[in-house]
Amino acid sequence: MNISSWYIAWCVPCLASNETLQELCRKELLICKCLGITRKNLNNYEVEYICDHKIEKGKEYFLVKWKGWPESHNTWEPKHNLKCATLVKQFYSDLYKYVSEMKSSKASLLKNTKSLDRSVADYIVRKAKQRIALKRWEEDLNRKKTHNGMLYVENDVDLEGPPRDFYYINDYKATPGVNTLGEAIVGCECTDCFNDKCCPTEAGVVFAYNEHSQIKIQPGRPIYECNSRCRCGPECPNRVVQNGPPYSLCIFRTHNGRGWGVKTLQKIKKNSFVMEYVGEVITSEEAERRGQQYDNTGITYLFDLDYESDEFTVDAARYGNVSHFVNHSCDPNLQVYNVFIDNLDVRLPRIALFSTRSIKAGEELTFDYQMKGSGDLSTDSIELSPAKKRARTTCRCGAADCRGYL
Incomplete structure (x- = not known):
């Protein structure tokens, strides 16, 4: 067995969270693309996603998750501080998608114009984390695939x-x-x-x-x-x-x-x-x-x-x-x-x-x-294997000639 095959055979998931690893990298001034820590943001702040929204004294504020920094470093920032129009647009898109899909009225979910309901903010954060995870998966798939198409x-x-x-x-x-x-x-x-x-x-x-x-x-x-x-x-x-x-x-x-x-x-x-x-x-x-x-x-x-x-x-x-x-x-x-x-x-x-x-x-x-x-x-005319004969799953293909089951 060569070294590479030995390494793959004994590779296990890291038990430390991304936040813990991010803090360790920053402490040691290490760059790690997988954790979102780049040379650009090692000592600077870059918005990863927006978590929440509120209005205080007539001013609009957003709770920001900084890229490469743990959530404990999240800060409330006035809108004019944010230079990320795409992320702000994405925040509002997620907000109104969630509200429109809920049976409750918009008023009950938003409570008032000053702050978001906790369930709304939680959804926005989960959606942002999902989007990041899917993007990382997409990048991983493209590294591994060998065909020309993306x-x-x-x-x-x-x-x-x-x-x-x-x-x-x-x-x-x-x-x-x-x-x-x-x-x-x-x-x-x-x-x-x-x-x-x-x-x-x-x-x-x-x-x-x-x-x-x-x-x-x-x-x-x-x-x-x-x-x-x-x-x-x-x-x-x-x-x-x-x-x-x-x-x-x-x-x-x-x-x-x-x-x-x-x-x-x-x-x-x-x-x-x-x-x-x-x-x-x-x-x-x-x-x-x-x-x-x-x-x-x-x-x-x-x-x-x-x-x-x-x-x-x-x-x-x-x-x-x-x-x-x-x-x-x-x-x-x-x-x-x-x-x-x-x-x-x-x-x-x-x-x-x-x-x-x-x-x-x-x-x-x-x-x-x-x-x-x-x-x-x-x-x-189909001779199914024993493994396939046992279970019938309802088909939802929607074809005009659907057989009704798989």
């Missing part, structure tokens, strides 16, 4: 923060007894893979893409892309899934109780590769065991790798990428395809999601949780 996080619905016990990964995470790496034995020597139909021809299947890198084969048929032993470069038309999605996506909080969802921030053409479904690769026996645990929560991220057999399952509950947050729909705009690149083990295909139609910017991305990668998506 990831954004948005929650205008409730006070839910970043998910706990979720770790972003870009590829399958093998569990004991499972080997997901594989290594291609041979590769093509083509100068024009699109016309030579190289690797797919060798595998006895149809070349999957057209000249615009759009999928042209029917669901249920496998995709064989060029691998690490092929002489063609990254611009090869038969390297689509492995190059990753180019789109910027947003993880957002849904308004109808479906938790987090994912929407695209760019237009996606029909039949385009959008993302892979990744997670821990586990045996069917382990999937059965975990499925029993997931039944208690009514949420599961188990995806059977049943292209030719049913030996392995992908579990994206704790380890996954942006696909972890994609919701189900009975009328989805994404379709599942099985992909083989370096690992040609038919028991371990990579799971790629392609668009079934043109998707507008701002539209939510969805796939059918009962989808098997075949052309027939009727419920009668």
Whole structure:
């Protein structure tokens, strides 16, 4: 075991609060970007967010949380001292959003024009802290992801923060007894893979893409892309899934109780590769065991790798990428395809999601949780794994042909 792997294995969360760490850094004159302590504000004051509001003797005051300083250092400042128009606007936006959503009258929540009700001020602080936490999570996601598109996080619905016990990964995470790496034995020597139909021809299947890198084969048929032993470069038309999605996506909080969802921030053409479904690769026996645990929560991220057999399952509950947050729909705009690149083990295909139609910017991305990668998506044709047969969750996708349950 090398030093880096030893460090990761024994890494534990810090038990000290951010405030304690901030005080220690300032005492030792240390700069820490993660704690909001920069060279700029080490000895100066910068507004992080506004906590409260009052009027005294006709003057307007705001309670300010200073960036990189603990809450014990919060101070009341007259409005003319604040040079943060955006934060003041955000404060009022949160204030009126909360008041408008409460059944109580504005007068009872605001008490009077001189001070805010405690519940209102508490909400504003919690919202500000949530916004900071989500921004940090967004930055962490973009550090870890390997595809070109950016990831954004948005929650205008409730006070839910970043998910706990979720770790972003870009590829399958093998569990004991499972080997997901594989290594291609041979590769093509083509100068024009699109016309030579190289690797797919060798595998006895149809070349999957057209000249615009759009999928042209029917669901249920496998995709064989060029691998690490092929002489063609990254611009090869038969390297689509492995190059990753180019789109910027947003993880957002849904308004109808479906938790987090994912929407695209760019237009996606029909039949385009959008993302892979990744997670821990586990045996069917382990999937059965975990499925029993997931039944208690009514949420599961188990995806059977049943292209030719049913030996392995992908579990994206704790380890996954942006696909972890994609919701189900009975009328989805994404379709599942099985992909083989370096690992040609038919028991371990990579799971790629392609668009079934043109998707507008701002539209939510969805796939059918009962989808098997075949052309027939009727419920009668789907052979569910034991873990999936036990629990039925009410479906809230809103599709005209909704089946009523997941």
